[in-house]
Amino acid sequence: MPQPTTIAGLTVTIEEMHRAVAEEDTAGYSDLNRSLHLRLQRISRHETAADLVRQLRNRAVHHQYRLSMMPGRSAESLAQHAAIVDAVVAGDEAAAAMEATSTR
DSSP, X not given: OOOHHHHHHHHHHHHHHHHHHHTTOHHHHHHHHHHHHHHXXXXXXXXXXXXXXXXXXXXXXXXXXXXXXXXXXXXXXXXXXXXXXXXXXXXXXXXXXXXXXXXX
């Protein structure tokens, strides 16, 4: 189970993402999204997977930007990310994995 400070960081990031969506701040949301992904990678302690994800993200960065600019995409993404964080906070690795693999 993640440390309490780690859990607090995840929940604060999700709260900030909610504000960014409400304010239609797509650039801010994108930064927070990146931060959340990095936090989750550190929590996972799976360096091979984290390296692979970083390599794939570097190759797909221009597609991610276009996707993030689509109307409603930030809100949809936030719901998916909040479900992952809820599972991580609850210490439910199976649910977190299921939520993470069901995101688009």
